Amino acid sequence: MILTTEAALRTAVAETISGLDPAVLLAYFLPKRKPARRPEICQNNELAQVCEAAKSRTALAAARATDRHTETDLEPDEAAAFAAWVGRPYANKLAVQTPRAYAASVAERPDRAREILEDGRPLLAFAPTRAELPFLAAAICRGGRQVARLVVTDRTTIARSDAAATTVERPSAAQWSYGIPAGLTAGQTLSPTQRWVSVLVLIAAGVLAFVYPLALPIALQLFVTVVLIALSAARGAASQAAFVAHFAPPRCPLEDAALPRYSILVPLYNEAAAVPGLLASLAQLDYPAEKLEAILLVEADDTTTQAAILAQRPPPWVRVVEAPPNGPRTKPKALNIGLGLASGDLITVFDAEDRPEPAQLRCAAETFAAGPDRLACLQARLAIDHAGDTFITRMFAVEYACLFDVLLPWLAAKRFFFPLGGTSNHFRREVLVAVGGWDAYNVTEDADLGVRLGRLDYEMSVIDATTFEEAPLGVRAWLKQRTRWLKGWMQTWLVHMRRFDRFARQRTLAKIAVFHALILGSLLAALAFPVCLALIAAQATGLLAFWPGDALAGWALFAANSVLFVAGFTATIALSLRAIRLRRLPLSPAALLWLPVYWLLMALALGLAVIDLCRRPHHWAKTRHGLARRPQQTGLGGMRSRRIAPRHVHVKAARDAPLTKPHMV
Template identity: 35%
Template sequence: MDPFSAIVYLRITYPIYNMRTTQGEDLMQSSFDGVYSGTRNSSIFQILVQDNFLSNEDCDKIDAYSAEIGQSPVKIALNFGFISRKNYERSLTNAGYVFEQIREEAFDDAVLEKIELKFADEHLAVPLRIENHRVVTIMANPDDQLFIDFIRLTYGMEPLIIVASDLDITWLSHKLLGQKYVKSAVFELLNSDNASSALTTFTSKQLIFIFSFIGIIAAGLILNFKVTSIIMNVIMSTFFLCTITFKLFLSLVGSKFELYQAVTKSELKSLNDDDLPVYTIQLPVYKEDKLIKKLIWNLQSIDYPRNKLDIKLLIEEDDDKTLNAVRNLDFPAIFEVIVVPFHMPKTKPKACNYGLHFSRGTYLTIYDAEDIPDTDQLKKVVAMFNKLPEEFICVQCALNYFNRNENFLTRMFTLEYSYWFDYVLPGLDTLDIPIPLGGTSNHFKLAQLVDLGAWDPFNVTEDADLGVRAYAKGHKIAVINSTTYEEANNDFFNWIRQRSRWIKGYMQTYLVHMRDPALLIRKIGFKGFLGFNFFVGATPIMFLINPILILIFIAYVVFDLGIIRTLFPDWVLFISIFNLMVGNILMIYVNMMAVFKRRYYELILFAIANPLYWLMHSVSAYKGLYQLIVNPFYWEKTNHGLSKTHNQNNAAKQ
């Protein structure tokens, strides 16, 4: 029987299955969204109850979740915190079942083409090949009668069932059946909106402009070295001062809302848990095996109905460390593992795009493995969206650090993030200027996110790019009074890797959106255009020119080099030094401002070290520029779990 006929037959035979067919997609896609709801009649669940791993009340909840969500009972049990994988396998092994290793199992493409990944994923089962007139079928629950009947109807044969771990089945099914989804994750934006893709780093027009600009400077230096140097110096120092003044202005505007509560406690209390929408949380991880246990505890503290959470742990195909860390958990997990098949580029936005195909929430957010969000954050966002106009598609929460006092680097990082999220972003929001989103805790309307083309897998600061792209298409982004606490980088070289990627991503974002400046002005208006240039474009340029100005300052003031006096008249040097000094003083001032909202008064003196912190940024900026030219899509891995601050929850409350 063909797959479509099997669907029709099973819909008649199993009316308790809430099956929905999706027209215009592959026949099997989402066709079996509803699943077997009778755990009381399942021998596997009877074994689990007898072994006291599940109660009858648990089975009732599993049945209810299964009918509501459309996933098999065993998947509900393993992914919604009812039973640990170790206890599930222990119970079945004691009952006589043998769990096989299936990583190297042979498969037949003719068999696989009749099964859809989403159906296989919902049931934790996949047919692999025909052997002795039977369909070799890998199953986590050998008692899943619906999937067994699907095999009989589709292939006209009985299944030869091999029992295996649900994680191994997930890994194998996504690897074998996930190619069309991972290709969509990589190329969807490129195909639908080529102009917004960072696949092309420099367009022909941009290369002509850049090399023409370099040629003009070179010709000027050859023809009149002194005059050209003076002009360049004055332009750089003036640009430096103007950019910092703009950021000071943003901070002052944002400071007006220091005590503003976007969502009040009374608004939170008015929410009814039964009316809350399904909320997807994506957790893209790579080699984060050390943080898995902390991640689970952090997720369990979220104040949101468990059956309304759709938590996806996105693991790369080659990341056996993290997969094994999940496998070895000795307590129940509250997330679903999605294995991202291998495909270049190997970036976080590609993994998030892949996860979208399996997400079912009305809203979606992203957290990193070490994140500690405010417990009421999801409810706050729902309340915020309920009162915002329709054009708002994203709410950005503040980010800060739970290990702020660990060393010099974490203190400077905390000052920077406090200034950025507590003052600058509210300033951008107030002035209606495009907001470059932070790396996590941005909450989207899922449907509108998909319509927007989701994240650009070729952009290494995909969220900053998405914020600008959303604004350019008429959408709005709001800032909310909720914080997610992260781990501040406490290692210099790890910090350089992370920051060089961020700065490279800002360069990518600027190049993408400045391919047609006139068109960008029409999309975001002249005010938005200026804000984008001074904020996104000027940030990496400022880090690049900062050490040049400092070198001139040192050569003139400290070493009193005669060549500097010969090259630059005193009035030029005075302007340059004034701009450099005033610019750094202003940045010290705005970093001092950053401590007041969160009362981090112990950090105020560290703001004086901001010029040194900026020099570190300059090192990262030159590294990012080099990578932009030679390896633009390379995602430098930031190592997490390095902090020695273990009492994270207490730190978050300080």
């Protein structure tokens, strides 16, 4: 009965207050009058005064005539007095966070509402107008969970916090090189020794072709066959390995207080359109804000992206850093600058279009905590979230699923080297600095860094967390991007072959074979497919006679090319089918019949990459983003994420089971 009476009384008081004129309410609680206490239920005398004022029509009319500023903002002292009167805290300083718990409220009143954090608890800071005071006071009288987390502030404080929230940092002496030995950087395409060796090899090949014409094609065929058979064997073994469906390194659960500080590096150039989605994705990360730091790295002349970032009012843990113009204009150079400014124990890299699953950072931190000190890098899985758009996006999505959902888990389980993806790789900061950071001259800095970590006997693994990316929509954009990738793989192979004797001493024979199969094999595969196809067709139709005086050699070459073609195609189809099932791509197996067309485009990209390597080896061909029609919540809630079977699930039961539910790590 008492509770019912109190609730009814609260409702009555709220209705009375909401009917007051703002000027009368202001006159009641402002400091110039006798200080009033909070309008609680037990304060019957003051409530009677408020109700009496509400009944006086003459007083209300006079107040409306004298106060013409009921729609204006409150002064800081007025806001503080109102907060004291209604019993809510007042804030004259705001540590603004990206809206999460109160995203709808902030979106509805972006000029007056901000989400703040106090002792790890989100609160809503609101700056009411004079006209809104009666309604706000009435809402506070009614009570509720939202009111319990309300903080009163004023527009002046909000404007001041917005202005101080994010500024562009311009370091005058930023470090963009961490002492990679001269022999392990792509600053020179060929070292002096490699130039001399190349000349000697060409001379020897010419002499050999003159003395014994069959020797050169046989030697080349033998070399290509060995490398590509190794690549096909790795793909075939990965496609049949049951454990890749549930592979995940062990994790050690950590409370928020035990989590390490994390720094996110995001290099940006001409990415103004992607900035809102990027900041929204970063805001969804499940990691304590006080232990999180995001460094957005922009170029000095990219004022559009800088303005787009500042317009979004990013939270205090987001820093905007302008990369100085000295040195090469590449992504790894920007990453090295960010590495020098980062304060985190762990470092990760995201691209502008990335949509990581919210738990990715926590998953990586717990995996590092459970792993040995030699565990230097963790690669998250990458996936395309708009696979069905075009022919290119379909092939691109299959390619990503093959690499990140099947091949890389297989390589990680075998403790082999594997090339890192260009994004969502997580590092221990001290190891990253110790190995020299990223090579500022290599246009596929990810592959190069993976090889360098492997050479120095550090461990890498793949975590069960996905980052969704945007694929190029058309052939021209894809060619531009793939040309850069192939050029970078050539740079990486040439760099690590400069001191092959040292490389061989640092690695076992199996790991050396994997290195050549993955890097050199991928390059040769792009070239071998059209060559093998042409030679097979020519020999089968009799259009080209292979050395009429030595029919056995001609048929041997024909057989070798046929074996290469069948082995490569079979292994790729098996790998692709497994990847489509695991990633649950919206593609039918019939889509794989277009793979030969995709491989021909790959051969074209390889030719362009060779030309680009000779003409402008360090040129970074920028890929445009923001053109695809992507799902709204991909990555934020794990949509289309693959569900990895738990560790206790029997391998045979989990191998090809349909993955129907997203997995949140």
